[in-house]
Amino acid sequence: MSYKDRLSDIKRDGSVSLTSQIVDAFAGAIADGELGPDDKLPPTRELAEIAGVNHLTAARAYRRLAELGLVTARVGQGTFVRVGAQGGAGAPAERENTDWQLYALPEQLETYGDRILAEMFRQAGRDDVIPLMVGYPADKLLPFDVLSAVTTATLSEHGSRVQQYTDIEGAPELREQIAALHRREGLSDGPDQIIVTTGARQGLTLATRAIVHPGDVAACESPTFPGSIEAIRNAGASILPVPVDDGGMDVDALESLLRRRDVRLVVFQPRLQNPTGRDLAPERRERLFELAQRYGFFILEDDVYGSLRFEGTATGPLRATLPSHVIYLSSLSKTVSPGMRLAWISASGPVLDRIVQEKRNDDMGSPTLTQLVAARFLAEGHYEPQIERSIAFYRERCDALIEAVESHLDRVATFVPPLGGGHLWLTFRDALDERDLYDAAVRQGVTFLPGGAMMPERPRATHIRLSFGYLDPDELAEGVRRLAVAVRAVRPRPRREALPIT
Numbered sequence: 001m002s003y004k005d006r007l008s009d010i011k012r013d014g015s016v017s018l019t020s021q022i023v024d025a026f027a028g029a030i031a032d033g034e035l036g037p038d039d040k041l042p043p044t045r046e047l048a049e050i051a052g053v054n055h056l057t058a059a060r061a062y063r064r065l066a067e068l069g070l071v072t073a074r075v076g077q078g079t080f081v082r083v084g085a086q087g088g089a090g091a092p093a094e095r096e097n098t099d100w101q102l103y104a105l106p107e108q109l110e111t112y113g114d115r116i117l118a119e120m121f122r123q124a125g126r127d128d129v130i131p132l133m134v135g136y137p138a139d140k141l142l143p144f145d146v147l148s149a150v151t152t153a154t155l156s157e158h159g160s161r162v163q164q165y166t167d168i169e170g171a172p173e174l175r176e177q178i179a180a181l182h183r184r185e186g187l188s189d190g191p192d193q194i195i196v197t198t199g200a201r202q203g204l205t206l207a208t209r210a211i212v213h214p215g216d217v218a219a220c221e222s223p224t225f226p227g228s229i230e231a232i233r234n235a236g237a238s239i240l241p242v243p244v245d246d247g248g249m250d251v252d253a254l255e256s257l258l259r260r261r262d263v264r265l266v267v268f269q270p271r272l273q274n275p276t277g278r279d280l281a282p283e284r285r286e287r288l289f290e291l292a293q294r295y296g297f298f299i300l301e302d303d304v305y306g307s308l309r310f311e312g313t314a315t316g317p318l319r320a321t322l323p324s325h326v327i328y329l330s331s332l333s334k335t336v337s338p339g340m341r342l343a344w345i346s347a348s349g350p351v352l353d354r355i356v357q358e359k360r361n362d363d364m365g366s367p368t369l370t371q372l373v374a375a376r377f378l379a380e381g382h383y384e385p386q387i388e389r390s391i392a393f394y395r396e397r398c399d400a401l402i403e404a405v406e407s408h409l410d411r412v413a414t415f416v417p418p419l420g421g422g423h424l425w426l427t428f429r430d431a432l433d434e435r436d437l438y439d440a441a442v443r444q445g446v447t448f449l450p451g452g453a454m455m456p457e458r459p460r461a462t463h464i465r466l467s468f469g470y471l472d473p474d475e476l477a478e479g480v481r482r483l484a485v486a487v488r489a490v491r492p493r494p495r496r497e498a499l500p501i502t
Contacts, residue, residue, distance in 0.1 A: 002029070002034065003025045003026060003028065003029035003034060003035065004050055006025040006028070006029075007022060007025050007047070007050045007051045008050055008051065008052070010022070010051050010052065010053070018051070018053050018057050019057055019060050019061050019064065022047070022051055022053070022057070022058070022061035023061050023064050023065055023068075026041070026061070026065055026070065026071070027065070027068065027070060030070055030081055035081050036081065037081055037082070037083040038080050038081060038083060039080065039081045040078050040079070040080050041062070041071060041078065041079045041080065041081070043078060044058040044059050044062060044079075045058070047061070047062075062079050065079075066079075069082060070082060077442075128445055129442065129445050129446065129447055130445060130446045130447070130471065130475055130478060130479035130482065131446075131447050131470065131471070132446055132447060132448045132466045132467060132471070132476070132479045132480075132483070133447040133448050133449040133465070133466075133467060134467055134470040134471075135274070135422055135423065135449070135465075135467040135469070135470070136333065136334070136338045136469065136470060137334060137335070137338065137390070137393075137422075137469045137470065138393075138469065138470050138471065138472075141335075141389070141390060141393050141469070142336070142337055143336065143337075143382065143386055146377070146382050146386075147336075147337060147373065147377065150373055150376050150377050150380065150382070151369075151373050153376060154369070154372045154373045154376050155369075157376075158372055161368065161372075162368050162369040162372060163368070163369075164368060165364065165365055165368065166365055166368045166371065167365065168356060168359055168360050168364060168365045169192075169194070169195050169196065169356055169359070170194065170195060170196025170344065170365075170366065170371060171196070171368060171371040171372055171375060172191065173371075173372060173375035173376075173379075174196060174371045174372070174374055174375040174378075175191035175192075175194045175196065175344075176191050176375075177374075177375050177378035177379055178191075178194050178196075178344050178346075178378075179191045179193075179194060180378070181378065181383070182194075182346065185316060185317055185320070186316040186317070186320040187316075187317060187319055187320050187323075187328070187346070188320075188323070189319075189323075189328075189346040193346050193347060193348055193352060194344055194345070194346050195344060195345045195346075195347070195352070195355055195356060195359060196342070196343075196344050196366050196371060197343045197344060197345060197359070197366060198341045198342075198343075198363060198366045198367070199331065199333065199341040199342070199343050200227075200302070200304050200329055200330070200331040200333060200343040201227045201231075202343070202362065202363075203329045203331075203343050203344070203345045204227055204228055204231040204267070204300070204302065204329065205231045205234065205235075205358075205362075206345065206355050206358040206359055206362060207300050207327050207329065207345055207347075207355055207358075208231040208232055208234075208235045208237075208265065208267070208300065209231075209235050209358050210351060210354035210355045210357070210358050211264055211265045211298050211300075211351065211354070212232065212235050212236075212237040212264050212265050213235065213236060213237070214235070214236025214237070215236065215237070215238075216235075216236075216237045216238070216264050216265075217237060217238045217240060217261050217262060217263050217264060218232045218235075218237045218238070218239060218240070218263065218264060218265040218266070218267060219239070219240040219241070219242050219254060219257060219263050219265070219266045219267070220232060220239060220240075220241065220242065220266070220267040220268060220456065221241075221242055221243075221244050221249050221267075221268040221269070221273065222241035222242060222243055222244065222454075222455045222456055222457060223244060223275055223276070223425065223451060223454035223455050223463065223465075224244075224267075224268065224269070224273075224274070224275075224454055224455075224456075225269070225274045225275075225302065225454070226453050226454055228267045228268075228302065229454075229456050231267070232265075232267065232456075237264075237265075239456040240257050240261060240263065241455065241456045241457045242254045242257065242266075242268070244273065244276055244278070246278055246416050247278070247279075247280070247281035247284060248268075248270060248273060248278055248279055248280030248281055248284060249268050249270070249273075249280055249284065249288075250284075251284040251287045251288050251291070252287075254266065254288070254291065255287075255291055258291060258295045258297075263295065263297050264297055264298065265297060265298045265299075265300060266292075266297055266298070266299050266300070267300040267302065268280075268299075268300075268301070268302065269301075269302045269303065269304075269305065270285065270301060270303075270315075270317075270318055271303055271305065271306040271309075271314075271315065271317070272305040272306060272308060272309060272418070272419060272420040272421040273305075273421070274304075274305060274421060274422075274423055275423040275424075275425040275449070275454060275465040276416065276418065276423075276425045277305075277417075277418020277419055277420055277421040277422075277423060277424070277425070278416065278418065278419060279312065279315060279419060280315075282315065285315070285318065285321075288318070289318075289321060289322050289325075292322060292325040292326075293322070293325065297325070298325060298326075298327060298351065299318060299322075299325055299326045299327070300326075300327050300329065301317060301318045301319055301326050301327065301328050301329065302329050303317055303328060303329060303330045304329070304330055304331040304333065304334055304343070305334060305420065305421040305422065306330065307335060307387050307390075307391075308334060308335070308387075308390060308391060308394050308420045308421055308422065309391065309419060309420035310391050310394065310395040310398070310419070310420050311417070311418075311419040311420060312419040312420075319346065323348050324348055324349060327345060327346070327347045327351065327355075328345065328346045328347070329343065329344070329345050330343065330344060331343035331344075332374060334390075334422065334469070335386060335387055335390045336374075336377070336383070336386055340370045340373070340374060341366070341367075341370070342366070342370055342371065342374050391420075393469075394420070394421075394422060394468070394469055396473065397468040397469060397471065397472075397473060397476060398418065398424070398468050400468070400473035400476045400477060401424055401466060401468040401476045401480065402415075402417060402424065403477070404476055404477040404479075404480035404481070405424065405426070405466070405480055407480075408480050408481055408483070408484035409426070409480065409483070409484055409487065411429075412428055412429055412430070412484075412487055412491065413426040413427060413428050413429065413487075414426070414427050414429065415427070422467055422468060422469040423465050423466065423467050423468070424465070424466045424467075424468065425463065425464075425465055426463060426464050426465075426466065427461055427462070427463050428461065428462040428463070428464075428487075430462075430491060430492065431461060431462055432462040432487070432490055432491060433462075433490065434450045434451065434452050434459075434462055434464075435450070436490045437450075437462070437464075437486060437487065437490050438450055440486035440487075440489045440490050441482070441483055441486040443486070444482040444483070444485050444486045445482055446479045446482040446483050446486070448464040448465065448466055448483065449464065449465040449466075449467070450463075450464060451463025451464055451465065466479075466480070466483075
């Protein structure tokens with residue numbers, strides 16, 4: 001009996017779930033050789049028709065097959081049997097030994113943001129795709145030679161200390177250097193107010209968990225960094241989106257929410273926001289301070305792009321004005337080294353102790369070696385020249401991307417030039433199906449970050465984020481050209497008006 005026959009003969013009144021029966025049918029076909037390496041499986045909608053199930057059940061079955069290592073999904077192409085899925089003589093028995101886990105584990109909701117962020121890292125390694133979705137810096141920007149010398153000197157100085165735990169809050173040397181950076185930004189944080197985290201994403205998670213619990217309410221910008229959305233959702237809190245325009249977060253809209261709901265936390269990027277690259281307007285900053293004091297909520301200030309300004313007048317961090325309400329977050333990932341996974345939080349009062357407790361629960365401390373390397377890198381004065389180099393690097397690529405968009409997409413999309421950062425936020429004049437556009441783009445050999453992944457609510461228009469820090473100018477130009485081809489493929493064609501009868 002073929003696997004399609006088995007699928008059409010699914011039992012709906014048995015003890016085994018529909019999803020499990022579909023998984024078993026495909027697993028058997030792969031083990032028996034009926035489906036061979038790289039064979040394409042039916043699209044989920046076709047599978048749903050064959051098995052007489054809904055589309056969600058079909059999609060869930062394919063996810064479980066992927067978890068078992070039997071199939072792999074290729075964006076824009078479909079689902080395929082993995083090479084080597086049949087395995088050796090012992091492979092089927094091994095699969096039988098692990099199948100029980102799918103029934104013992106609770107159902108996991110994979111969000112749109114989760115899938116897109118995972119896709120970003122996969123696409124970055126492909127030679128056949130221009131990854132306009134990748135939001136981290138190119139290798140050529142990173143100070144490899146300097147970090148190599150600094151690492152050698154650090155190992156020579158500290159010896160076996162680099163292999164040991166350090167303080168949960170972070171290595172003292174690094175916290176001293178971060179405090180010195182803060183003083184140059186007008187912040188008065190001492191080393192004892194700084195917590196080193198393993199990347200900015202962990203910083204978002206720790207601070208959010210310290211403040212909100214299941215059932216609480218938090219607000220964030222829309223659009224925003226997908227990690228902010230996931231941090232709030234993973235803490236079990238409800239999200240209230242606050243719109244963003246040329247002047248940053250709409251503080252009037254936030255005030256309207258505050259009148260109706262008890263908001264504990266507002267998460268946003270007041271300087272060079274991701275994805276718009278805009279600042280919070282000065283008058284809005286002052287209004288935000290008033291609201292924070294009146295309504296008693298925390299502000300989580302994500303400033304990972306704050307140093308990458310190439311237009312406009314810089315404003316200081318919010319924390320410099322209202323430290324009792326503002327938790328500040330920054331990172332070295334966009335300028336020095338994403339792979340070091342080094343970021344930090346500064347906070348005051350009881351919330352600082354709560355964040356330290358969350359850090360203790362999470363990982364007991366970030367890696368000692370990278371912290372000591374970063375401390376020496378900062379102490380030796382390498383940071384400021386690297387920032388200057390980074391600004392020039394990002395500016396050149398931003399200009400190249402804008403030129404390409406104006407050349408190829410001017411009639412179909414609008415944007416406001418960023419003041420800095422690493423991204424360009426496009427809004428299409430006509431509504432397009434976001435996923436159809438993404439699939440069409442991949443077929444043309446280019447990717448972007450869909451706007452829906454950056455918004456906690458359903459978008460009312462079609463938006464995409466294009467990132468420019470990872471690619472060279474000629475790659476950016478070619479990527480936008482390919483994107484324009486994809487847009488033409490999915491954009492509704494205008495109807496021709498009927499000629500009048502004469």
